[in-house]
Amino acid sequence: MNEMSTQLFEQAKKIIPGGVNSPVRAFKAVGGLPVFMREAHGARITDVDGREYVDYVMSWGPLILGHAHPAVVEAIKDQAGKGTSYGAPTPLEVGLAELIIEAFPAMEMVRMMSSGTEAVMTAIRLARAFTGREKIVKFEGCYHGHADSLLVKAGSGVATLGIPGSPGVPKHLAELTLTVPFNDQASIANVFEVHGQEIAGVIVEPVAGNMGVVTPNPGFLKKLRELTKAHDSLLVFDEVITGFRLTWGGYQGIAGIDPDLTCLGKIIGGGLPVGAVGGKRIIMEQLAPLGPVYQAGTLSGNPLAMTAGLTTLALLQHSTDCYEAMDRLAFSLCEEMKPLFSRKGIPVTINRMGSMFTVFFTSEPVSDFASASRADKEMFARFFRGMLKNGISLPPSQFEAWFLSLAHNHEDMDETLAACASTLKNL
Numbered sequence: 001m002n003e004m005s006t007q008l009f010e011q012a013k014k015i016i017p018g019g020v021n022s023p024v025r026a027f028k029a030v031g032g033l034p035v036f037m038r039e040a041h042g043a044r045i046t047d048v049d050g051r052e053y054v055d056y057v058m059s060w061g062p063l064i065l066g067h068a069h070p071a072v073v074e075a076i077k078d079q080a081g082k083g084t085s086y087g088a089p090t091p092l093e094v095g096l097a098e099l100i101i102e103a104f105p106a107m108e109m110v111r112m113m114s115s116g117t118e119a120v121m122t123a124i125r126l127a128r129a130f131t132g133r134e135k136i137v138k139f140e141g142c143y144h145g146h147a148d149s150l151l152v153k154a155g156s157g158v159a160t161l162g163i164p165g166s167p168g169v170p171k172h173l174a175e176l177t178l179t180v181p182f183n184d185q186a187s188i189a190n191v192f193e194v195h196g197q198e199i200a201g202v203i204v205e206p207v208a209g210n211m212g213v214v215t216p217n218p219g220f221l222k223k224l225r226e227l228t229k230a231h232d233s234l235l236v237f238d239e240v241i242t243g244f245r246l247t248w249g250g251y252q253g254i255a256g257i258d259p260d261l262t263c264l265g266k267i268i269g270g271g272l273p274v275g276a277v278g279g280k281r282i283i284m285e286q287l288a289p290l291g292p293v294y295q296a297g298t299l300s301g302n303p304l305a306m307t308a309g310l311t312t313l314a315l316l317q318h319s320t321d322c323y324e325a326m327d328r329l330a331f332s333l334c335e336e337m338k339p340l341f342s343r344k345g346i347p348v349t350i351n352r353m354g355s356m357f358t359v360f361f362t363s364e365p366v367s368d369f370a371s372a373s374r375a376d377k378e379m380f381a382r383f384f385r386g387m388l389k390n391g392i393s394l395p396p397s398q399f400e401a402w403f404l405s406l407a408h409n410h411e412d413m414d415e416t417l418a419a420c421a422s423t424l425k426n427l
């Protein structure tokens, strides 16, 4: 049935480690063989064997307008005809920087790069240089890309594959990363009590998306702001996923928190490779060529990514209720899924924030990595396989977020609910 995918996977395994270019895609946590994709439009994606799925991976977050949005495609085509990369500044990157700064009051300057990993790597370097300190604090189950300092107790693929840390990360570097359970105000206060004067910064996904969706408890982010301020450490918000996903701007706007640095990616590149770090002028001016902190990139501010990002953001900015519409659709999908599970006696906890959500196979609330890890991953894997068979593409791990886009509609929801009911019948 998946003839072409099977054949391509065999071919890929010989020349690409694990047959994939990013580990979670290998389906190791859910069993079965990865599905190779051919094309996608709106909320639908088609595999190389011609099977169509309602997509909830949505390229892991960037495609808030849906796949191949005509305006984004047109903008990319138009720019491609004028050149794909110049290695020189362009008006496009100035335009995107202005739009981002307008949407993020905490940012006075922003630097573009090519991935979220790069953005976070740069933020950490800036925090260390600005404070003259070396330790950083991250939260268990949060994932900030694959830079050395941040692969400690990380979520996403690291959690999916059960990798405790990564060989190749120097021990002395890993020792500079302190980890604390997400939402645990007492533990973070304790870490500051012991190490306060050594901490360069705290990095957090304000709404965690890489241990599955885990929302911040009231007061948690505020506590981080208070502690970092009191100890002259920097607060870094990793809004690579949440930036422009939940509102115009970042979750920081919703939470009323003013971080020192913010990392962005995904949506601001409209589906093309992008990353950005921004923040207070006094910190950002440390970056070369103004200051001594080095960061550079051949494809930084790439015109194709900038135009795709600008087009995406312009459409979001000028829509009157895009976030409310996605919120309503996601709410009704989650609410209508719940009784399907409970009728089958399968306990689930659905965590949701706007258009991002995760169905955890557990009856207990999921508020940190420990509770996320207690979910029944085998049950998730069986559910995943059933949904895939029934035409629904979910992220192939319990520790990831499902994404809705503006292209998803009621018909997609009905199909998803029918697939869910039929999958559960045979679970």
Ligand code: HOZ
Pocket: 022, 023, 024, 025, 059, 060, 156, 157, 210, 400
């Ligand atoms: N770490 C990414 C999701 N949180 C996976 C990226 C990918 O496989 O494309």
